Amino acid sequence: MAGAATVSEDLVEYGFRRVIITITAVLCALLEIVDTTIVNVALNEMRGSLGATLTDVAWVITAYAIANVIVIPMTSWLSQQFGRRNYFAASIIIFTVSSFLCGNATNIWELVIFRFIQGMGGGALLVTAQTIITESYPAEKRGMAQAIYGMGVIVGPTLGPPLGGWIVDNWSWPYIFYINIPLGIIATMFTLMYVKSPKYGEKLKANQVDWWGIVFLAGFIGSLQFVLEHGQQDDWFEDHLIIALSVVSLFSLVAFIWRELVYEHPIVNLQVLKDTNLRIGTILCFIMGFGLYGTTFVIPIYTQQILGWPALDAGLLLIPSSLMTAFMMPIIGQMIQRGIPQTYMVAVGFLIFFVFTFWMYNIMTPDTGSEHMFWPLIMRGMGLGLLFVPITTMALSTLKGKSIGEGAAFTGMMRQLGGSFGIAIISTFITRFTQSHRVTLVNHEQVTDYAVQQRVQQLTAGFMSKGYSLTEATAKAYKAMEGAVIKQATVLSYMDIFLYLGILFLICIPFILLIKRGKGKVDMSEAMH
Structure with missing residues (x-):
């Protein structure tokens, strides 16, 4: 541990260097998250200019999400193989080059392939950026470092739709990818100039690499992501492809778990899930992702479909909520540094999110205005601010050494999967609830x-x-x-969604009591040693 402490101290930065590293890491995390949602408002433009169907153009989102979630759990292992700085820089370059190629795609399937490559580069940025930014701060300031990183991750999904709408309205859809290029070049230069790599042990030889683990992981998550993205529009298990991929996903999951438990050099260390805090933390991260991405998905659709708002206005509605989260983050960081138990903050966060959903349930009508939604969305921002950093630090608080990095990869993956499940389940239930309410009306x-x-x-x-x-x-x-009947039925279905989301968050509060008090301040500097 002495050696790890020395390396940790070597990675801590001060003054100008730390500011640059912080900006670079947050920028990369923000780029990755924004690109998850920025294309949503441009799909219609893409469909028209590339001559694609709505089903085809949905692959622009699906391909990115599949690549994202596949690469996140492998990030810790890949960092050790190639060196963190080199891996991070290579990921930014892949993300930037593929962004250029996406903007120049001449048909829909070219765009889908380049989006998949972009997702492979982008997924690596999330967890690596979290570790880099945290390691650059001394131990007593790591709660603040997590808060700064969390600002980018929470604000990112909300910034995507209004930014995408503004770009599409003023230029054309390729520019939603082109804006990544100058930012990617600057981030690559700063990474190579300022970011340090910790010293790693011996690298694995090619014949020691867990190739089957990679194949099974890709089969499990790739198939699952496709089923979640396309299940509703393909009528779920009435479709042969959905059935086949569900079987592939289940088989791959079982094979992956078996492989990782018996292989000497696993690509993902499942043993780390023996830690009770991490297990509960990953579940809470899943539910937080469900609420974060689910509400980011459902609110713009409600305002456009029911209230008739343009895409840009629908996206701008969520900005105050994001600003509230950004405002909360430094405060949360200070609270963690002062030793306030994260369990209290998470419990209050879930309670506030319940208040937000119940408030939305009560104000939704075919004529609801932006003034009615302002304060509920401020509550949403407060709730998310109280959830992100405390849940992450709680989940990792009883881990040590490189297990922290492996645990961080699990929390990141579960947050993304929670978002995918949230969007898939919400879109399915909106359709089902609307049909049910229509019959009743x-x-x-x-x-x-x-x-x-x-x-x-x-x-x-x-x-x-x-x-x-x-x-x-x-x-x-x-x-x-x-x-008028269908419109009213749809409003009632949105009300149901918010009510059930609120109940889900309320149910989580007792589980927080199962969390053990860890060491409080998670030492992410040990993550790769």
Whole structure:
């Protein structure tokens, strides 16, 4: 441990060098996270210019997410093989070059391939940036370092849609990729100039590398991610491809667990999950990702689909929430440094997130304005601020040595998977709940009801005044009534989603009591030694 302490001290930076390293690491994490959501508002433009179907263009998101989640658990191992600075710099270069290639893609499948490569480079940036930024700070300031890193990870998903909308409105979709290029070049230069690598033990030879572990991991996560992304639009298990990939995912998971437990040099060290805090922490990270990405997904869709907002306005709605999270992060860092138990902060964070979801449940109507959603979204920002850093530090608090880096990879992977599950489950339930509420509403609006007849007559008269015949006006009146029913059913489905999300977060609070008090300040400097 003495040697590790010496190396740790060698990695601590002060003054200008630490500022540059911090900016570089946060910038890289932010680039990776923003690119997860920035394309969402540009899919229509891509579809038109590349001549693709909606199903094809959805692969632009899916390919990036699959590559992301595959590479995250391997990051600790890859850093040891190639040296952290070299691996980080190479990942930025891969991300930057593939961003250029994405912008120059001439057809949809070129774009999908380049997005997959971009995701392979981007996924590595998350966990590596977390370790680099934390190691650059002395032990007493590492809570603050985690908070600074967390700012980028939490704010990133929210910045994507408005930034993407602004770029598409003012230029064209390739520029959502081109903006990465100058930032990537600067980050690469700073990484090579300022970032240090810890000393590692002996590297594995080619015949010692856990190739089967890599194959099984890619099969498990790649297939699972595809099923989650495409399950709803392909009618889940009514589709043969979804069934086949579900089987592949399950088989690959079992084979991967077996391989990692018996192989001498596993690509992912599953033994680290024996730690109770890490096991509970990964579950909480999953649920936090579910809430973070799920609400980032559902709120813009609600404002566009129900309230008729343009994409840019829908994206801008989430900015105050992100700013609140950014404001909270340094405060959370200070609280951790002063020894306030993270369990209290996480419990309060989950409670605040429940208040946010219950508030949204109560204010949702077909006419809800931005002024009604401002304060609930501020609550969301507060809740996420109280969750990210405390959950991460709690999860890693009883680990030592390189197990910390391996644990950090698990928490990162579970946060991303939670987001994928959240988006898939929410989109499925919106569809199912809407159908259910539509049936209920139609049963309460019989044609023989006097109020319904009055409404039909009013609508018919309105259409006739615009020059339509009685037959045409009556048909349009019934169509308008059907549209109003579907709209109301959809609003009710969104209300259900927020209510169930809130209950999920409320249920988590007792589990926090199972967390053991660790050493409080996680020494990420030991992560790779």
